Amino acid sequence: MKLRLSVLLVPALLAAGCGPLTGDEAPVVDELTGQVLQEATTKYDMHRLLEDSDVTGGTAITPAQVQQFLQQQGSYLAGYTDPAYGKTAATLIVERSRASNISPLYMLARIQGESSLIQSGTSTNLSKATGCGCPDTSGCDAQYVGFGKQVECAAKKMRGYLTDLEAGRATISGWKVGVTKATSDPCSVKPVNMATAALYTYTPWVGAYATQCGRTTVGGSSLMASIYNRYLTAYPWPTSAEGCYSGTVDATVQEASCVQSSSDALWRQCLSGTFTAGGTVKPSNCTVSFPYCQSTRLGRGVPTRTCVQTSSTVWQQCGAEGVWRSSPGAGTTGVGPMGACYAVYAL
Structure with a gap:
């Protein structure tokens, strides 16, 4: 080409x-x-x-x-x-x-x-x-x-x-x-x-x-x-990283962390400051992981930082280890405890 x-x-x-x-x-x-x-x-x-x-x-x-x-x-x-x-x-x-x-x-x-x-x-x-x-x-x-x-x-x-x-x-x-x-x-x-x-x-x-x-x-x-x-x-670019920057998490994650990418749902692990090539199986030695969270309301998994409204008063955001975290302001600010919502799903 x-x-x-x-x-x-x-x-x-x-x-x-x-x-x-x-x-x-x-x-x-x-x-x-x-x-x-x-x-x-x-x-x-x-x-x-x-x-x-x-x-x-x-x-x-x-x-x-x-x-x-x-x-x-x-x-x-x-x-x-x-x-x-x-x-x-x-x-x-x-x-x-x-x-x-x-x-x-x-x-x-x-x-x-x-x-x-x-x-x-x-x-x-x-x-x-x-x-x-x-x-x-x-x-x-x-x-x-x-x-x-x-x-x-x-x-x-x-x-x-x-x-x-x-x-x-x-x-x-x-x-x-x-x-x-x-x-x-x-x-x-x-x-x-x-x-x-x-x-x-x-x-x-x-x-x-x-x-x-x-x-x-x-x-x-x-x-x-x-x-x-x-x-x-x-520009004074940083020369080394204590971990790897992840666009899915929108933060630098520590060495040996594992992230299920929001772009393709593949797993990548931070090793020596660089993410490995993507795979469908989660690595077994992750220090911390950021998988998709399973949403009962949506009927599917969603990437880390996704914000979902589950009732008229309850908002949650997908966090580390696939755990939903309370995010009361996500509906108005688009931000939760994990930072900016990757996607927002209101009722």
Whole structure:
């Protein structure tokens, strides 16, 4: 699948690595997007664009920190709430990324590289924020239109590529660690790690920010390395976590905690600061668990933080270990003892 490419339009964070054009130099325009590329003074090895931990790390990053970063950049997303999800852009970036064990910081770079939304004060390209399912030659696939859907799509795509690579398989487009393959520039690239192979699967161009080869009039996957490394030092991101952030719980849960995800009902366990891949069976060694709570009134199970009215005066919220907790104000405030209601079911 060919995915939309874009460029870093605002130079504020690039002072250390990419400078503006000077003198009588003609601007270089991305031949795929028509946008102006910044001149690169820091470039990256096309065989090792990012580390695996760059793409899968960031477990300690919270929605509040992403929100602060968006505000710092003057981003339109700082004031955006996705109507389809009822959640802020910052929450969706963290929640949807971590649900697929993808770093929110990588996702910020992906959004900027594809749509410039992180550093733009306008909503242009909002519906195709990550370029996922959006070929250059046509519009976006309807199932992926919308900010939250775009973030979720990008996270799931990267997770799928990494899962194949972790199993020793090539990705859907044939990229594999240690195997040479031609990009669309064209360049002969031999990825030395899974992150690099996954990046080329998502965007099969080296682009203008590599030390070797690369089409100078395309941003390409090397642009992801450039943006990621600028963003890494542009904000005091936490470097480690005592546990894992869970979008389902909307909090950082302790090591060895188990969460039944609100997105797919699969169980994931926090191990060494990262959630494991999802499974249908709850792990046997959970220090604490956050399963679905069984609701007699609804006749089914519902995720942690769900708020349900059971009588004219009684509200409850699904809590740890599948226990319903009294939540008298949920009907008016949308908040219970576990925090904001994941969903609200009134009589």
